[in-house]
Amino acid sequence: MRQFAMVTMLATLALVLALPGMAQDVVELRMTWYTDGNEDEVMRDLLDRFEMENSDIRVVMDNVPYQAGILEALPVQLEAGEGPDMARVTNLGGLAGFYLDMSPWLSDPAYWEDSFGGTLGWLRLAGDTMGIHGFPTQLTITGPIINRTLFEQAGVAVPSDASAQVTWEEWAAAANEVADALEIPFPMAMDRSGHRFAGPAISMGAQYFDGEGHPTIAGDEGFRAMAELFVNWHLDGTMPLEIWAANTGYAGANEEFGNSQVVFYMSGSWQVGQFTDQIGDAFDWEVVPNPCGAGGCTGMPGGAALVAIGDTEHPEEVTRVMEYLASEEILGEFSARTLFIPAHKGLATSGVDFETDLDLAMNALVTFTAQVGTLEQTAFDLQAYPNSRIVFDASRDRLTQAIVGELTLDQAIERIQEDIDEQLAELMGG
Amino acid sequence: MxxxxxxxxxxxxxxxxxxxxxxxxxxxxxxxxxxxxxxxxxxxxxxxxxxxRIGYFFVLPNLLIFGIFVLFPMLLNFYISFTSGTEIYPQDRSFVGFGNYEFLFDCENVFEPNSCNEDLFWRGVYNSIFFVVVQVSGMVLVSLVTALVLNGKIRARGFFRSVFFYPVLLSPVVVALIWKWILQRDGVLNSLLIALGGDRVQFLVNADWAMLWVIVISIWALMGFYTLILLAGLQAIPAELYEAGQIDGTGRWQSFRFITMPLLMPTMFVVLVLSLIRAVQVFDQVYALTGGGPGTTTHFIVQYIYTVGFSSSIKRFGLAAAASVLLGATLLVLTLLQLRAARSNESG
Known part of the structure; x- marks a missing residue:
């Protein structure tokens, strides 16, 4: 009896010790993610399905705030070699040095080139023409969204109904007319972002680069023209000081727009999903073509991309996750459920069956998509420039100082140039 | 029974x-x-x-913690202030000597931030000086008056002591969010003003109002702590001195001037040193309330360090480290001056 008990105990112990080894090793991958609308839920759902089919991989999503998590903390983590395995980023070229080239592990690299084309170049360092580092989760286009209901209530004609080419001044006049008639606090608003400002500036003729490809704002007449209009709009009350003057970093006016406090809101296509959820059909919100100036009628292209991080200890597993998420079927579902415009050529050709019954949302997506062909080459060049974030941030911060009167417009432009030059020098090691 | x-x-x-x-x-x-x-x-x-030597054994754990978490980072920061580049690890960074300090001090006229190469640093410096002078003066005065009132025989004294201390328990970000809710365009205060027939005031967008509110809120949030210290100082003054004064026919002002103030002075110095250091380090509350704005009106030196080192697109750790070394040195000098003044006050 005693021997039997001893044998039983030893057998149980052996089984307990062997169990962990018998279980399949599961690789845990971390993905840093931010969300504007419902894309965190959609991505989690897609990853859950991936994990069911691939029991050896588990993906943990770290949902972080955009400003603090993606713009501020992630670059430091990457520089320290403490980054995640994958991340959703918007500073596409600025972080290119930290990305993993997945080419050796991809089962079909040609699919990526065929499907994502030039946007893969936004994720590459200068001189790199072959690396495949990730894929755009969405293509974004900046542009204005108006509150048509307010125009109707004020009895003011929407300028773009009569002409496809409306100037910024004409829109400002119409928005002011609506705001005056209905006592709306903010006729126009623009996200606090140099990227958002760039589209209008290029429309006014801004070049952003000199002949040698160096970012050059000083002496750029188009930039100055838009900056002057922009500063004056803040001074005469056309635009609210609350967004640009009383904030640091990025700030949006989406809440004000959603509360019908803004007539004309310069933002971008990523707002469609959020407005569908939060505004719905409470009032008629509508995307209108980008206003025009001497340089065209352009917004800015852009996007967010899911990238693989070079410091990962599991490049093969990371590539498997990325291949799954970048597949036409899965990316199509992601776009349909999030109302994001896909950067995938196949999906662009076949079309995405966006999951919304709201005509306002469908119309908004159609209008934004139609503007892809109207974007100026300068806008693409600026977006593709790896250090565009330096140009955008310097423009944003110094124009704010001009708005509140700390600098004259000329001083602000001079400072933007100095900031760009100094930071580029720092990037080169001082 | x-x-x-x-x-x-x-x-x-x-x-x-x-x-x-x-x-x-x-x-x-x-x-x-x-x-x-x-x-x-x-x-x-x-x-x-x-x-x-057994004493060293007892302080060793504390010394180790101090060395790892305070002294080592300080020395590392000092070294980084002499380097440039965006790399994080010291061995990867380029040594530039006093380059960062020269860059910060490169001014045509040091009193005119726009004439300086790094104008935002000098704006931060001057904003901080203004804030420190006004906020610390206000803080000491308000705390002293409150402590004197709470030290008197008033009704519900215990309740009022708790009320004044309560904001100290709140996180600076919570304080900022509460006041933002009160002061914003459609906030409580503006609603009240409009209801009373007044006009809307842009408290956080107008430069003068923004600085004023930043100062008022920081005093409101912290005065309870300093009041408590001063209250302890007041209660340590022997009651016999006041009784003797009364026998000699002193009035309330004379009692305050010749008994309370001299005996409270050591406590006042403690309050002054603590509030001064805290005021120079102001950041989180203001960052959450105004973001340093409008423009750079409430952009203080610590926010400059944070922005340059951590939140800008290119993180200039060397420049941020140099600015923080200068800030540390300034705090050290101020503290030493005050300690010296306190000692001479005690001996005199």
Missing amino acids: TTIDGNLQSERQGLPSRLSAALEAGLAALFAGFMNALEILVRPIERRLGME
């Missing part, structure tokens, strides 16, 4: 006291056991080190 009730009552009273005595005895035994164990542990070390 009365006797039986009396016995029961004394038994009821006796039970807690017996429990308390037992607990006391238990704790004493536990403490004695702990001390014995400690002695067994320490005795051999004491024999080896000697009585004079």
Whole structure:
């Protein structure tokens, strides 16, 4: 009896010790993610399905705030070699040095080139023409969204109904007319972002680069023209000081727009999903073509991309996750459920069956998509420039100082140039 | 009947006291056991080190923590202030000597930030100086007045002491969000103003109003702490001195001038040093309230360091480290000056 008990105990112990080894090793991958609308839920759902089919991989999503998590903390983590395995980023070229080239592990690299084309170049360092580092989760286009209901209530004609080419001044006049008639606090608003400002500036003729490809704002007449209009709009009350003057970093006016406090809101296509959820059909919100100036009628292209991080200890597993998420079927579902415009050529050709019954949302997506062909080459060049974030941030911060009167417009432009030059020098090691 | 009730009552009273005595005895035994164990542990070390040096053994854990988490980062920061580039690890960074300091001080006229190469640093410096002077003066004055009132014989004194201390318990970000809710365009204060027939005021967008509110809110949030320190100082002043003064016919002002103030002065210095250091380091509350705006109106030196080092697209750690070394040096000088003043005040 005693021997039997001893044998039983030893057998149980052996089984307990062997169990962990018998279980399949599961690789845990971390993905840093931010969300504007419902894309965190959609991505989690897609990853859950991936994990069911691939029991050896588990993906943990770290949902972080955009400003603090993606713009501020992630670059430091990457520089320290403490980054995640994958991340959703918007500073596409600025972080290119930290990305993993997945080419050796991809089962079909040609699919990526065929499907994502030039946007893969936004994720590459200068001189790199072959690396495949990730894929755009969405293509974004900046542009204005108006509150048509307010125009109707004020009895003011929407300028773009009569002409496809409306100037910024004409829109400002119409928005002011609506705001005056209905006592709306903010006729126009623009996200606090140099990227958002760039589209209008290029429309006014801004070049952003000199002949040698160096970012050059000083002496750029188009930039100055838009900056002057922009500063004056803040001074005469056309635009609210609350967004640009009383904030640091990025700030949006989406809440004000959603509360019908803004007539004309310069933002971008990523707002469609959020407005569908939060505004719905409470009032008629509508995307209108980008206003025009001497340089065209352009917004800015852009996007967010899911990238693989070079410091990962599991490049093969990371590539498997990325291949799954970048597949036409899965990316199509992601776009349909999030109302994001896909950067995938196949999906662009076949079309995405966006999951919304709201005509306002469908119309908004159609209008934004139609503007892809109207974007100026300068806008693409600026977006593709790896250090565009330096140009955008310097423009944003110094124009704010001009708005509140700390600098004259000329001083602000001079400072933007100095900031760009100094930071580029720092990037080169001082 | 009365006797039986009396016995029961004394038994009821006796039970807690017996429990308390037992607990006391238990704790004493536990403490004695702990001390014995400690002695067994320490005795051999004491024999080896000697009585004079055993003190070092006791402070060693604290010194280690201080060395790893304070001294080492300080020295590293000092070194980084002499380097440039965006790399994080010191060995990867380029040594530039005093380049960062020269860059910060490169001004045509140091009193005109726009003439400086790094204008935002100087804007931060001047905003901080203004904030420190006004906020610290206001803080000391308001805390002193509040402490004097709370030290008097007023109704519900305990309640008021708690009320004034309550904001100290709040996180700076919570304080900022509460006040933002009050001061914003459609906030509580503007609603009140409009309801009373006034005009809307852009409290956080107008430069003058923004700085004023930043100062007022920081005083509101912290005065409870300094009031408490001053209250302790006031209560330490012997009542006999006031009684003697009354016999000599002193008025309230003379009592305050010749008894309270001189005896409260050491406590006042403590309050002054603490509030000054805290004011120079102001950041989180203001960052959450105004983001440093409008423009750079409430952009203080610590926000400059944070922005340059961590939140800008290109993180200039060297420049941020140089600015923080200068800030640290300024704080050190101010503290030493105040300590010296306090000592001369005590000896004089």
